[in-house]
Amino acid sequence: MKKIVVIGAGIAGLEVSKQLLQANLPVTLIEQSSKIGGNIKNYAYLFPDFYNAEDLLNSYQYIITDPNLQLLLNAHVSKIDFSKKIYNVITKDGITIPADAIVIATGYNTFDARLKEEFGYGIYDNVITSVELEQMFKKQEIITPSGKVPERIGFIHCVGSRDAKVSNTYCSRLCCITAIKQAIETKKLLPLVEIFCFYIDLRMYGLLFEDLYLSAQRDYNIQFVRGRLSEASEMIDKKIQIKAEDTLIGRPLQMSADMIVLMVGMEASDFSKQFKYHNDLNVNEHGFFDPINPHNLRNLTAKEGVFLAGTSIGPMSVGETIDHARGTALSVLSYIKSN
Amino acid sequence: MGDLDFLKVKHLHIDYDKLELDLLNKVLEEEPSFQWCISCGCCTASCSAGNHTTFNVRRISLLLRRGEIESLEKELEKCMLCGKCTLVCPRDIQLRNVVMNIKRNILKYKMILL
Numbered sequence: 001m002k003k004i005v006v007i008g009a010g011i012a013g014l015e016v017s018k019q020l021l022q023a024n025l026p027v028t029l030i031e032q033s034s035k036i037g038g039n040i041k042n043y044a045y046l047f048p049d050f051y052n053a054e055d056l057l058n059s060y061q062y063i064i065t066d067p068n069l070q071l072l073l074n075a076h077v078s079k080i081d082f083s084k085k086i087y088n089v090i091t092k093d094g095i096t097i098p099a100d101a102i103v104i105a106t107g108y109n110t111f112d113a114r115l116k117e118e119f120g121y122g123i124y125d126n127v128i129t130s131v132e133l134e135q136m137f138k139k140q141e142i143i144t145p146s147g148k149v150p151e152r153i154g155f156i157h158c159v160g161s162r163d164a165k166v167s168n169t170y171c172s173r174l175c176c177i178t179a180i181k182q183a184i185e186t187k188k189l190l191p192l193v194e195i196f197c198f199y200i201d202l203r204m205y206g207l208l209f210e211d212l213y214l215s216a217q218r219d220y221n222i223q224f225v226r227g228r229l230s231e232a233s234e235m236i237d238k239k240i241q242i243k244a245e246d247t248l249i250g251r252p253l254q255m256s257a258d259m260i261v262l263m264v265g266m267e268a269s270d271f272s273k274q275f276k277y278h279n280d281l282n283v284n285e286h287g288f289f290d291p292i293n294p295h296n297l298r299n300l301t302a303k304e305g306v307f308l309a310g311t312s313i314g315p316m317s318v319g320e321t322i323d324h325a326r327g328t329a330l331s332v333l334s335y336i337k338s339n
Numbered sequence: 340m341g342d343l344d345f346l347k348v349k350h351l352h353i354d355y356d357k358l359e360l361d362l363l364n365k366v367l368e369e370e371p372s373f374q375w376c377i378s379c380g381c382c383t384a385s386c387s388a389g390n391h392t393t394f395n396v397r398r399i400s401l402l403l404r405r406g407e408i409e410s411l412e413k414e415l416e417k418c419m420l421c422g423k424c425t426l427v428c429p430r431d432i433q434l435r436n437v438v439m440n441i442k443r444n445i446l447k448y449k450m451i452l453l
Contacts, residue, residue: 118427158429162377162429163429164428164429164430164431165427165428165429165431200377200378200379201377226380227379227380227384228379228380228381228429229381229384230380230381230382230384230385230427231384231385231427243384243385244380244381244384245379245380245381245382245383245384245395245397246380247378247379247380247383247397250383250395250397250398251383251395252383252384252386252389252390253384
């Protein structure tokens with residue numbers, strides 16, 4: 001019986017596993033944390049329709065009990081041995097798992113906002129990330145870290161994205177719509193709060209994203225300032241002073257806010273970074289895995305029998321990740337059949 | 340018709356077909372990073388001169404690109420060359436070098452005219 005190893009039990013890894021189990025193939029699913037779900041566990045609701053993220057994750061719970069699935073939690077893959085025809089996936093604890101096919105579904109990390117020191121994350125109390133705001137939505141309560149119900153919040157776009165100073169020159173593309181989603185959710189909880197989004201370009205690439213942008217302006221009175229945050233500083237009352245240029249009027253702008261939310265971008269996972277200087281798998285200049293081509297071979301690596309799923313190849317929304325993972329499952333199935 | 344000079348609206352719009360782009364091309368040649376500005380405004384927001392005068396370092400690029408070079412020399416006198424713009428630029432544009440280059444080229448340009 002052919003054996004498939006899926007690395008990463010985020011939604012990409014779960015979807016690939018689900019599809020392969022349905023085809024009666026045995027799957028070993030390796031997850032580094034103690035729970036399945038990956039990054040989707042950070043989110044309360046998903047754009048653009050405010051779908052409950054937990055419901056989506058729960059729809060995968062049933063596969064855990066599938067007798068064909070071997071789930072390894074708290075397992076870190078330290079090495080993949082490509083020297084024999086049947087590859088070996090080796091974990092830090094020394095477990096060796098033979099694999100006829102390997103699916104890399106190792107997802108992404110969110111950008112470490114402390115690297116943008118001038119934005120004050122980790123230095124000033126009232127600077128939080130979009131991931132931390134999402135935790136507040138889960139509790140349905142928005143309070144600034146200094147314990148105040150905010151009257152004004154600034155959303156800062158492109159933190160760790162489109163920024164040569166932190167070596168991430170690509171656009172994470174999901175943060176724009178996430179900011180708008182989060183601004184609306186914040187307004188629903190605190191109707192009196194003032195919200196300002198500081199952006200360079202608003203990339204509403206999805207069919208329904210522009211509608212949500214319109215709704216943010218029309219129904220929730222969310223303000224947009226075209227200018228990137230240059231620096232943030234803390235005022236004596238713990239408010240954050242925002243310094244940017246209002247580029248449309250062409251003058252520097254200063255604004256105090258009770259809290260600023262940094263829209264952190266998506267970065268390559270530590271797993272893909274470790275392959276940067278590895279001859280067997282291609283990692284591009286942004287640290288993500290490189291598929292053979294980005295058109296009709298988006299799930300395949302140059303290495304035979306090694307497949308890619310989800311955000312291991314670059315920023316993707318939840319829906320796109322699931323679609324991509326299904327494509328990967330299909331590629332794995334045809335590979336297993338032809339061998 | 341001299342009385343109707345106010346009807347000549349050539350300064351109200353940018354005539355792209357008649358632009359003077361020599362200075363721009365010269366500057367780009369010497370500092371190519373100037374080409375890839377996305378007008379995010381970080382430079383202007385952090386600018387030491389811009390916080391005390393009407394100087395807007397981001398607009399230098401636009402003025403040059405649209406051929407509005409008459410006002411440029413006067414405008415650049417406000418820059419103190421502190422380099423904060425270069426420090427905050429997310430596109431890694433060497434703005435300080437751009438300013439120096441424009442100043443130098445304006446000077447050369449003037450000498451040719453003399």
